[in-house]
Amino acid sequence: MTTDLTRFDATELAELIRTRRASSVEVVQAHLHRIKAVNSKINAVVTVADGALDAARAADEELAAGAEVGPLHGVPFTVKDSFDTAGVLTQRGSPIFAGRIPDTDATSVARMKHAGAILLAKTNLPEFAYWIESDNLLTGRTNNPWDLERSAGGSSGGESAAIAAGMSPLGIGSDLSISLRGPAADTGIVALKPTHGRIPMTGAWPREPRRDWHAGPMARTIRDLALAYSLLAGPDGADGFSTVPREFDAGVGASPDRPVRVGWLVDSGLGPIDAEVVATVQQAADALQGPGIRVDAVSIPALERDNPLELFTRQHVMEMKPVMQEVTAGHEDQMFMYSRTMLAAPDTSVKDYVLAEQGIERLRDGFAEYFQQYDALLLPVTTIFAHAHGLTQFTLDGRTMEAFHVSSTTVPFNLTGLPALSMRFGTSSDGMPIGVQLAASWHAESTILYIATLLESLSPVRDQHPTL
Template sequence: MTTDIVFSDATRLAELIRTRQVSPVEVVQAHLDRIAAVDPKVNAMVTVAERALDDARAAEAAVLAGGALGPLHGVPFTVKDSIDTAGVPTQRGSPIFKGRVPEADATSVARLKEAGAILLAKTNLPEFSYWIESDNLLSGRSNNPWDLERTPGGSSGGESAAIAAGMSPLGLGTDLAISVRGPAAQTGIVSLKATHGRVPMTGIWPRAPRRFWHVGPMARSIRDLALAFSLLSGPDGQDGYASRTVAADAGLGTAPGRPLRVGWLVEPGFGPINPEVAATVQAAAEALKGAGCLVEAVRIPALERDFALDVFNKLHVMEIKPAFREATAGRGRDELYTMAKTMLALPDTSMEDYIAAEQAAERLRDGYAEYFRRYDALVTPVLPIPAHKHGVTEFVINGQTVDATYLQGATVPLNVTGLPGLSMRFGTSNEGLPINVQVVASWQAESTILQVAALLETLSPVRDLHPSL
């Protein structure tokens, strides 16, 4: 029963609790036991919430009392350690913030709690939530549960590793360029970066550059993403970007009365892509075609004219450095890890290049807008390669040598443009590692993404696989 609990999705756990087949105390205790058993190897957790079992007992009492229960009543969840949690340390992957305990929950955390979910633990991340591998001076390096010599990604790598290893059924991560979708791909779970502004960033640091940051759910199933998104989205009166009033679809979308039109794209526009990853994207496209969608290979000229990663780099350096300078002012270099030192040492973008990058970002938005006039969805890679070994900073992909930032080539266009994207497993590498695909739709069209992903989930050749630890 314990194994069934720790590898069940959040929706199933909520159903078992609601129907009194299992108690919230049993569910939370099973996850605490799993953490004790496997986290010494994985190092996904930073802080376990001291009140988790007390909250579970209160949730159990509510079930026995027969009152109304929230959709996630009694279900544990974990939170990346850059997201504020009232009374539980939020230390941002840095000794500078060691022991910092927020007084209030981030909006996203508060909304999951309002739905009845129980905060279980905080998860690891890179320093300042800023790199593609989750490692820092405060809590060390997280490992991939599929291969401990490999990374679970960044910046939400601790979260992805926790869910993949059965330590959590549901979590919150943040995404500046890759950080919920890439880690999900490296550990074979699912994640959603919604349209920019759909989920408030209140209570999350860093906020700069605000127009690129997102917070989103990470989980085991598409239905969990749909449920979490329905709970998380909507204005909170504090985040000015979270001002859109389009209602979030609590379900998995409805068919438009005709076959869905889906394009798939591997190259060009994202940089070089590993053949195994390319084959997985094509396999997903073929599966959708076999299920009745209108599917064809496509190209998006705007991605070929303006490489989104270059655009992003020219824009975000100028905007994030002031936040880094403020956070590190008066602190010794021994309190700074790799990325803070790197960012602070980078030259500022010239105003000419900055303006050119802004114009390129507009062209990318226009290019996607043109694409979505003709198609409902787009299927692409998430990462150009499966999970890589720790500490690798240069890769040879299809004979081309690229630095580690190229891992963001297929994900960062959605941050530059604000488009929604979902990461889900659809393949396995020759080395037994997960390979995910990315499902993209137009702005505010999360229901379309969830519909396509739910269909792919039923067609996937790699359902219900878990790492052996």
């Protein structure tokens, strides 16, 4: 084919391969060429998987022989380097794990392969996947393909940058507080953090705090998210948080009986938010108004009563520090600055930890009440769009905010385990992507995928890509 295969989404690539209009070898080779052409500027890919072309040849041979094939047969995918990949380096962004090669695949990786997808590469992350920017001492810093002087986010920043730059059509990331949705917003792609436990975290690291970590797909189109989610979801018999059958879904879609009800907010306890981000959410809310959708401005009292960022910090320090101390003992000179900062954080007292747990329970109750009235919530993904490298503080509405405030809009859905999706819907005055976030009730992934599909069709920024 003369068309650039790196600009097709995974769904169309699978169709091209299945109908023999393109070979898997052609598709994989195109993405390898793209990595070679642009990765030196971005540093999103940290390891190219040996054997990707051999796997593509085998995929083409199977198709020629008339074998039954999976929905992603012959399509390449990439994986954040915190997920184990059998026979392929998994170094977790740290010199402490340099040269580490697992014997088995993480559950999510194995499921992608079972669907016929071909592991192409591993992507960059902050050390141990614990920060809002993807930078570390082992594999360095990832740059945003829209502006190399800005961050691609963290902790799935390498994955988001690789997909945005056409080095991969589809990938797997993880999310502790912002790590799927924030990077997606920073680079103009889409990402889904499903209900906690929907996709097993088996073979992904770290696991602490286990109640907050989520695995999820990243892509350039909503239909790719939906496809990948359908393949990745469901118990694996190893992750005790993953118990709900894949087939179960509590969502709602178009119905003649009543409209889908969407509430939107840009405040309600979230703190200051950049004016251009606010305007983008309002634009998305206006775009959704129409047949079958009712959109209202809302507030959520639970978000105003208990500050989710404060709850997260008190819980996170208590549960994260022991495992980090164990892993880094004797390797303190190999730690990146952000890991040092987290280890230096004051311990949470038992009393404050219990109070944080009670606050999280109130937050869950508040969202349960909200979702009795509405099917989805529309709000910002991040409080600012893609920022400069090395952010420690920023100013909004005359207030100086610590860097982690960028995640005040995403953290609530990790604490509560609610599904949430990030997608681009706007552009800043200086040309950077701006995203919006959709959340729904527990196990209602189909609701936000349905609404996101509508928004995608209405988006003023469809099919825009960075120029490299």
